Amino acid sequence: MSMQDTASSGVALWRLVADGIERGIADGRFAAGDKLPGEMEIAETYRVNRHTVRRALAALAERGLVRAERGSGTYVEAQKLAYPLRSRTRFSEIVGAEGREPHGRLIEASEDVATRELARELGLKTGAPLVRIEAIRLADRTPICVSTTWLSAELFPGAGEVFAATRSMTKLLEHYGVRDYRRGATRITAGIVDATDAARLDLPLGRPILVVDATDLDLEGKPLVTKHSRFAAERVEFLVEP
Amino acid sequence: MSMQDTASSGVALWRLVADGIERGIADGRFAAGDKLPGEMEIAETYRVNRHTVRRALAALAERGLVRAERGSGTYVEAQKLAYPLRSRTRFSEIVGAEGREPHGRLIEASEDVATRELARELGLKTGAPLVRIEAIRLADRTPICVSTTWLSAELFPGAGEVFAATRSMTKLLEHYGVRDYRRGATRITAGIVDATDAARLDLPLGRPILVVDATDLDLEGKPLVTKHSRFAAERVEFLVEP
DNA sequence: CCAAGTTGTCTATGATACTAGACAACTTGA
């Protein structure tokens, strides 16, 4: 150790610094996305060499808690949202279970007609009238995913307005008398974010996204809605449980 | 660190070993007075060099948790019993308050006659008949002190048998109708344990003892018993409170 | 574009931590 830690506690200085910063992140002194103080400044507050601070930051970066950007600063990485994929998948419940505040926002709602693919997913005829809802979901204030959701315009007339008011797909379905629903097939792929979604997700261009196509069914197995969601890969982690 | 700790945790190996041993003491895997495994054996269980174990043991010894005896082994130091000296001093209550189990054992009871000193302490005449009780007191199974207690044989006939049965001075006095009593003068000195007491206290020769001479009085201030107690200095700590 | 501020990388030095081996000093039990 150094002359600075009084009693040679058996804990390295860089570890003390790392723990201090981690505590700051945990208790919200440094929020997700925040810029940490500069290495020099941290070194001064802990009365420690800049290299020791770098060692601490490296340990935190290793665990994904912070990310250093050369020339700019070191930023708090939002902890990846653990997103379990079960038959009962509710965004608000998942986010809430992580101790974060779920939000939804309508981007756009419009009339559409079913392509052959959409028709098959929803058990409708090709060309059937649909409501298309473009929405974004956030945990606290961090955008997690943008979803395009299609519903039958005949079964759910005015669904766009209802979603704009309720900001929740679950509540929308309740409004139409659907007490419960469950997840049908879920397909997951990955891609690169396009410019539109990048702006919506507040992501730099070129970042990876997780693309999820899923259909929700009512309790009799009849398709209710089908969705095409794009998740910011760096903010979410899907958990598939046996 | 070494190559052995996989991820360079920032916590020194010797600290991990020390913490492990301390936990063992705290949860009773190593009881007070127990001999710890040899340094070599500890080194093997923690997959660590013997010198690292020695560093850990040195840290624990520094804090008084263990004591190394060359050629013999390293022993768990009993935490010193906090022994407050108040006007109402009851061994069993003091030990119980520390969460330990008080015990008493009669070593010997015999007839005696009052020396001038004893007579003065007890408010009797020189040569008055006395009962002399030699007893040992323990906390859990650790001997704390040996006491020689004198009582008037006229006021407390057969006191030796009563003590042998009750193993408690408080209960003995109750047996003779003494509901309460309090501590009179208390004199404290220190000395070196003699061979007899060393055996009784399970102490090595040459160890320091605290010698307490005290007289207990009934509520009217009349002397009841006078005692000469020898405490193992390393196992007890007297607290004088204002 | 430029200056200021940021992180990244290099060299260098000294103090600790850990390992390894050997032997001394001591205790214990046979």
Added chain:
DNA sequence: TCAAGTTGTCTAGTATCATAGACAACTTGG
């Protein structure tokens, strides 16, 4: 008395921890 087992002490080598300074590479705001 002796052998085995214990703690104490020494030397030595390697790796990590921490400090210090200098400069490169990059970002940001003016």
